Amino acid sequence: GQKCSAASRAYIPSTMWEEVKGYVLADLKSIKMGSPEDFSNFVNAVIDEKAFNSITAYIDDAKAAPNAEIIAGGGYDKSVGYFIEPTVILVKDPKYTTMCEEIFGPVISIFVYDEADFEATLQLVDDNSYALTGAIFAKDRHVVNHMCKVLENAAGNFYINDKPTGAVVGQQPFGGARKS
Numbered sequence: 001g002q003k004c005s006a007a008s009r010a011y012i013p014s015t016m017w018e019e020v021k022g023y024v025l026a027d028l029k030s031i032k033m034g035s036p037e038d039f040s041n042f043v044n045a046v047i048d049e050k051a052f053n054s055i056t057a058y059i060d061d062a063k064a065a066p067n068a069e070i071i072a073g074g075g076y077d078k079s080v081g082y083f084i085e086p087t088v089i090l091v092k093d094p095k096y097t098t099m100c101e102e103i104f105g106p107v108i109s110i111f112v113y114d115e116a117d118f119e120a121t122l123q124l125v126d127d128n129s130y131a132l133t134g135a136i137f138a139k140d141r142h143v144v145n146h147m148c149k150v151l152e153n154a155a156g157n158f159y160i161n162d163k164p165t166g167a168v169v170g171q172q173p174f175g176g177a178r179k180s
Contacts, residue, residue: 007108007135007164009099011125013115021071028072028086035081045081046105052082055105058098059087067092073106094124122150133157135164 012020033043046052056076062068073087086106089098098109113121125134134155136147144160151158 006106008103009128010108010110011094011121012110012112013118014112015115017112024088025072028088031086033083033085043086043106045083047082049078049082051105052076052078052084055084055103055107058101058103058105058107059084059089062087062089062098065096068096068098068109094121094128100128122147126151126154133159133164135159135162137161 031043032041034041036044046055059070059074059076062070063074069090071088071090073085076084084106087108089107089109091099091109091111093099094111094113096109096111098107099111111121111124132155134151135158136144136151138144138147138161148158148160155164157164
């Protein structure tokens, strides 16, 4: 249910959005949620009621916001543990609350940008960075090099074409800067 370096926001070009959306929704259907005693569960409860209330407040705000749409998940239950469904929020405003604040729960916000606005979006990513962990995905090595230069200070742990989590603490450097 919680991990400090898990992806909490994503910026996806409009030319790729429908394909990525299909993968995201399909993956979410395969994820099991439940007790950590059952190792087949991928998502467990969040740590306590305080975390539960904080995370669900973001979800409830997104449900009511005109510039946000929950496209997957959004459910939660604290009757037996503090369970929150993996939730995907599609935002129209790259400065929407969940794109700028750390949630520390199974929630990701996605901003779909016009590919013509690539440079401006890179600046948004840098400006909204908490500087703990980040990842970029690209096929063109020149684009990768450019993104690395622009986002040089955007994350203490920076992955290229890999998930934004998984550093082995004690075996590789782990840490952030800025607001992290």
